[in-house]
Amino acid sequence: MDGERQSLGSSLEQAELGGVTVLFGERRGRYPQGNSLAVRGSEESLVIDPSLGLYPRRSSLPPADRILNSHCHEDHVAGNPLYRGVPCHLHEADLPGIASLDAMMALYGFDGPEADPWRKALVEQFHFEARPDALPYRDGDVFELGDRRVEVIHTPGHTRGHCALHVLPDDVLYLGDIDLSSFGPYYGDAWSDLEDFERSLERVRGIRARWYVTFHHIGVLEGREAFLERLDRYAAVIPTREERLLEFLAEPRSLEEIVAHRFVYRPQDDIPFADPVERRSMGQHLERLVRDGRVREVEAGRFAR
Ligand SMILES: [Zn+2]
Numbered sequence: 114m115d116g117e118r119q120s121l122g123s124s125l126e127q128a129e130l131g132g133v134t135v136l137f138g139e140r141r142g143r144y145p146q147g148n149s150l151a152v153r154g155s156e157e158s159l160v161i162d163p164s165l166g167l168y169p170r171r172s173s174l175p176p177a178d179r180i181l182n183s184h185c186h187e188d189h190v191a192g193n194p195l196y197r198g199v200p201c202h203l204h205e206a207d208l209p210g211i212a213s214l215d216a217m218m219a220l221y222g223f224d225g226p227e228a229d230p231w232r233k234a235l236v237e238q239f240h241f242e243a244r245p246d247a248l249p250y251r252d253g254d255v256f257e258l259g260d261r262r263v264e265v266i267h268t269p270g271h272t273r274g275h276c277a278l279h280v281l282p283d284d285v286l287y288l289g290d291i292d293l294s295s296f297g298p299y300y301g302d303a304w305s306d307l308e309d310f311e312r313s314l315e316r317v318r319g320i321r322a323r324w325y326v327t328f329h330h331i332g333v334l335e336g337r338e339a340f341l342e343r344l345d346r347y348a349a350v351i352p353t354r355e356e357r358l359l360e361f362l363a364e365p366r367s368l369e370e371i372v373a374h375r376f377v378y379r380p381q382d383d384i385p386f387a388d389p390v391e392r393r394s395m396g397q398h399l400e401r402l403v404r405d406g407r408v409r410e411v412e413a414g415r416f417a418r
Contacts, residue, residue, distance in 0.1 A: 125169060128333055130324045131283030132261055134175065135333055138166030145238065147188050147328040150287055151175035152280055154258020161263075161278055161287055162328055163192025165239070171195060179256065181263065182247075183289030184275040185210035185220060187239040189328065194242045202256075204267060205249035207274025210304070212245045220272065222303025222389065230385070250276075268317060270300055270310025277317055286322035292329045293343040297350025300397065301377060301390030307351070307397040314348045355398050362408055365415040371395050 126137040132153055138146030147164035153176075160167075160177040165188065167174060179200045182190050185207040193201055203211060210220040214235065218224060223231055235241040250256075252267035266277040271290045278287045290299065291313065298314070300307045318341070325334040334340050354376050361374060372391040376398075378384050399416060402408035411417045 125166075130285050130326075130333065133280050133283050133285045133324075135326055136164075136166060136170065136175070137332060138164050141332055142166065142327075142329050144329055145188050145191075147191075148326065148332055149192065150278075150280070150285070150326065151177075152258060152261060152263060154261040156257070156259030158258065159256060159263065160192075160196065162189040162289065163195060164188060164328070165191045167192040167195055181250075181256070181278060182207075182211070183278060183287065183328070184272045185217065186272065186290065187217075187235050187241065189289070190241070190244075191239045193244065194240050197242075201244050201247045202250050203247055204265070204274030204276050205251055206267075206269065207272050207304075208247055208249050210272075210274075211243065211247050213243045214241060217241065220302060220304045221386075222393065223386070252276075266316065266320070268313035270306050270308075270313045271298070272302065272304045273306070273309075275313070277320070279320065279322065284323035285326060286317070286320055286324065287326045288317065289328055291317060291347075292327040292331065293325075293334075293340075293347045294327075294330045295346070295350075297347060297354070299377075299394075301394040303393070305393065307394070307401070311348075311351065314344065318344060354395070355402070358395060358398050359402065359407065359418055362402075362416055362418045365411045365417040367414050367416075368392065368396060368399065371399065 128135040134151040136149045138148055142148040146166050149164045150161040152159050157178040158176045159179040159181055160175055161181045162183050177196055177199055180193055180196050182203045185203055210217050250265050254265040256263040262281050264279040268275050268277045298310050300310050325340040357376055372388050377391050377394045378387045408416050408418050
């Protein structure tokens, strides 16, 4: 159930969850689009993760005394320039990423000339603007808006500073890029961490809310049962990737062979940065399997179970 979903003509849709408005991006917030939240309090208002979906709404943007970015990724900060001069907040661990384009590139782990198309896309497609003035928030911080408040829950793994945001008293838990998609958790950036992600999944599992909102795909879920069903399927992608890797390591393989085989993406997917993402993601699984003694380095650079 999506609350009171309203069509605003063309592809612009929104839903009202108490005093929280979900502003859906095109195609239900499918990447590179996303779903933003507007929270109106009696004293202050804020917008969470202004997405590309706000550009077609620029003539009637929701008011904001502050912008909260759940983490420093291109699609979540894409609409920040629509709120120039409005204070912008990120978790302290992701804060350095928004200070400059170079810092943003370091977060992904991309450098050298082969990263130039991505650098260009950040600026041209995602409207990236550096915010060296952005302000840090931390786990447990509360943004008081008068009759509403937003509580910060640090859920690292996707990035170092990724956070979920709990809007009360409406009881809307915004999950950012813990997106509950069938793709599964993404931990393929330089600033990603598989085991932090696993701990964060356990943490959000324990949070009771009436509504759960993701930035992409799923959008709005009502009730804990619907959330847990999605969360279980989503979290299960991690052990599935690991089991598939273990099977592949019936014979000695190098990390480059693991990358070429593809575990995160499908072999036929034409993704520009598939190789580095596979290397970083599956490299973390490989490291864990070696650490746990389930896989051995049988010769230099080759691993088998
Ligand atoms: Zn992200």
